[in-house]
Amino acid sequence: MRVLLVGAGGVGTAVTRIAARRPFFEHMVVADYDLSRAQAAVAAAGRTPERFSAAFADASDEAAIATLLREQRCDVLLNATDPRFVMPLFGAALAAGAHYLDMAMSLSAPHPGTPYAECGVKLGDAQFERATAWEEAGRLALVGMGVEPGLSDVFARYAADELFDTIEEIGVRDGADLTVEGYDFAPSFSIWTTIEECLNPPVVYESDRGWFTTEPFSEPEVFDFPEGIGPVECVNVEHEEVLLIPRWVTAGRVTFKYGLGEEFINTLRVLRQLGLDRTEPVTVRSDAGPVRVSPRDLVAACLPDPATLGERMHGKTCAGTWVRGTKDGRDREVYLYHVVDNQWSMREYGCQAVVWQTAVNPVAALELLATGVWRGAGVLGPEAFDARPFLDLLTEYGTPWGLREQ
Amino acid sequence: MRVLLVGAGGVGTAVTRIAARRPFFEHMVVADYDLSRAQAAVAAAGRTPERFSAAFADASDEAAIATLLREQRCDVLLNATDPRFVMPLFGAALAAGAHYLDMAMSLSAPHPGTPYAECGVKLGDAQFERATAWEEAGRLALVGMGVEPGLSDVFARYAADELFDTIEEIGVRDGADLTVEGYDFAPSFSIWTTIEECLNPPVVYESDRGWFTTEPFSEPEVFDFPEGIGPVECVNVEHEEVLLIPRWVTAGRVTFKYGLGEEFINTLRVLRQLGLDRTEPVTVRSDAGPVRVSPRDLVAACLPDPATLGERMHGKTCAGTWVRGTKDGRDREVYLYHVVDNQWSMREYGCQAVVWQTAVNPVAALELLATGVWRGAGVLGPEAFDARPFLDLLTEYGTPWGLREQ
Numbered sequence A, B: 001m002r003v004l005l006v007g008a009g010g011v012g013t014a015v016t017r018i019a020a021r022r023p024f025f026e027h028m029v030v031a032d033y034d035l036s037r038a039q040a041a042v043a044a045a046g047r048t049p050e051r052f053s054a055a056f057a058d059a060s061d062e063a064a065i066a067t068l069l070r071e072q073r074c075d076v077l078l079n080a081t082d083p084r085f086v087m088p089l090f091g092a093a094l095a096a097g098a099h100y101l102d103m104a105m106s107l108s109a110p111h112p113g114t115p116y117a118e119c120g121v122k123l124g125d126a127q128f129e130r131a132t133a134w135e136e137a138g139r140l141a142l143v144g145m146g147v148e149p150g151l152s153d154v155f156a157r158y159a160a161d162e163l164f165d166t167i168e169e170i171g172v173r174d175g176a177d178l179t180v181e182g183y184d185f186a187p188s189f190s191i192w193t194t195i196e197e198c199l200n201p202p203v204v205y206e207s208d209r210g211w212f213t214t215e216p217f218s219e220p221e222v223f224d225f226p227e228g229i230g231p232v233e234c235v236n237v238e239h240e241e242v243l244l245i246p247r248w249v250t251a252g253r254v255t256f257k258y259g260l261g262e263e264f265i266n267t268l269r270v271l272r273q274l275g276l277d278r279t280e281p282v283t284v285r286s287d288a289g290p291v292r293v294s295p296r297d298l299v300a301a302c303l304p305d306p307a308t309l310g311e312r313m314h315g316k317t318c319a320g321t322w323v324r325g326t327k328d329g330r331d332r333e334v335y336l337y338h339v340v341d342n343q344w345s346m347r348e349y350g351c352q353a354v355v356w357q358t359a360v361n362p363v364a365a366l367e368l369l370a371t372g373v374w375r376g377a378g379v380l381g382p383e384a385f386d387a388r389p390f391l392d393l394l395t396e397y398g399t400p401w402g403l404r405e406q
Helices: A010-019 A035-045 A062-071 A083-096 A131-137 A151-163 A191-199 A240-248 A261-273 A295-302 A342-349 A353-370 A387-396 B010-019 B035-045 B062-071 B083-096 B131-137 B151-163 B191-199 B240-248 B261-273 B295-302 B342-349 B353-370 B387-396
Strands: A002-006 A027-032 A052-056 A076-079 A099-101 A140-142 A166-176 A203-206 A210-213 A221-225 A230-236 A253-258 A282-286 A289-293 A316-327 A330-341 A378-380 A402-405 B002-006 B027-032 B052-056 B076-079 B099-101 B140-142 B166-176 B203-206 B210-213 B221-225 B230-236 B253-258 B282-286 B289-293 B316-327 B330-341 B378-380 B402-405
Touching (some): A010 A027, A062 A083, A083 A099, A083 A131, A151 A330, A151 A387, A191 A261, A210 A240, A261 B261, A282 B289, A289 B282, A295 B295, A330 A353, B010 B342, B010 B353, B076 B353, B140 B353, B151 B166, B151 B330, B221 B316, B316 B353, B353 B387
Parallel strands (some): A002 A027, A027 A052, A076 A099, B002 B027, B002 B076, B166 B253
Antiparallel strands (some): A166 A316, A203 A210, A203 A253, B203 B253, B230 B253, B282 B289, B316 B330
């Protein structure tokens, strides 16, 4: 297998470090808009440097990416860029006859009239619209294959296959106790993306209503996370799992709640109230005279780059899927989860926990595709595949998952 | 009397509208860095247009301002700019042999070692250092002569002269119930200045300790404001009264508390936590490439200009001075206050309440100087003068003050 990895940021760099330890692929081309970042990610891989090479790529240029895939004879494109580049990369892979994996799906647009009640364009809609073309080409677009979405979807499939007869509710729950030394406020993931997903109308699925939206931060609940993280306030957030899981798994209700904590929710509310979440530019004075600046870009410029914070971070991050239903005629409730301790990921891979946890899942998925354990054609989510081999492979990677009966 | 008014923003424009109705001065030159703003303020005056003229002035250019004062044969400079321009305007007036009035004093600088316990450079220090030169020139610099500082200081002097034998505590308390239609968050006063005064270490005076500072937002209390405004949470804020009152009035303790309300305090805390209150520029991308922008300027650019909000504002604003002490051997506690209803100030003057309330006080003070009721030389606060004629004049201006025994 020859892989084109597009995007050499925090997650892309962690992908090269994890993949370098696995023999399943022949070569990985690491491409970025900033060639020096791609070269740094190749250097970071360390082991088997002959299996990696760096290239320039503009992720917004579909034709150029298709050419690169053909020139490099790549079987698969792994997209590790931000969601703005999903559609050109997805299109380039189809055009070049390559398979495709991403960790976030095409972007949503709110309903023009009732954004906090009805869905407009949903996450992934633009990708699923082209499913027939992928099926006809006999190629696979495996969408949402990070940790959340990704592992969380695998957990949902596993619960349906092996733990439950009927499922009333599936709730993805994400929480952490990470702190960053020397900073009162330092998000562990891109603030640009965090604002995008947290301030968009959250989406909920119910079997009798289909998909619908709510006000931001709706249905707050305190969820008790395992391995010492403890209780964290979680709220509804727009996320891919709610769109993916109901396509392959039968459940009465599907939600995604993020353990933002009261303080972070308050910060996001204030940013919205002041209009500082906006991406449309405003005019402001600068050293170069009056210029047009996006307020959200300015907020990001005031905060530290999350990928550089690993050495100052402490604590653990948990991704998981809570399921309630019945088994053998009795009520059952479980939480399937995956925890990464930042101290461990820094020591073992030199990557901070959130970034490493995102990156390990697409590498494991590539391995299952390379070995033929997972195979398919069309636009499919992680829950379209058999869960057990994936979960076993994670354990083999040294990062086991857990199950808590509750 | 010939007056040079520097600054034709919201307060400057209200000054021309109020002064136009009073015959005490011969001519007022309205000067601004933006000549069209100065011309608009002259046009806004309406009545007796022959008594007003517009001029260009750069408030940061001390020599040019002194020349303008001489050329225009002005007896007095009224400073209606922001506090960054206090020192050049104060210096220009002295150089040109004119009297000087302002509504905010020279800026403070935090103590380098213990900013939340000890004072560094205090508000007004740079002005009081030059008091001897003013005395020797026989000219008056009447500093802090807006509403707060200003009328609040007059109230303190009135309490000491007529209402109390001994004063235990003087607390200036400012609160409002103003709302702005169509905005979740729209400060009624310059956000730049509000951030400056609210996030600087608040200063407190105690007779046995002198001046000292505390953490921002310290000593929260709920103060019940009159005329239907009702209870508002107030916290310590750095303000001129605490530096002025103890110089002329004997009191055990002097504080200033601002009725910011919980929501506004929360907003300011978040701005500080994210570093968005900073004036030092950060690098951010813009339509002109990477530029250096002050985060505080960007926050201001995202919010509506307070001076333009009068038509959409509803409610009242209250400035006042609460005093506790003894009279004739018995405990006494009073609140002396001045309330402006936005509906009234818009109808009568076309000015929003907060801006109008600030502007009326220096006009009344100019009238007392023109008529010789107030006279003096040196750098003096409003409490250095007899309070009764000022309070009577406010009533004559149609904007009476109140006294509540508590």
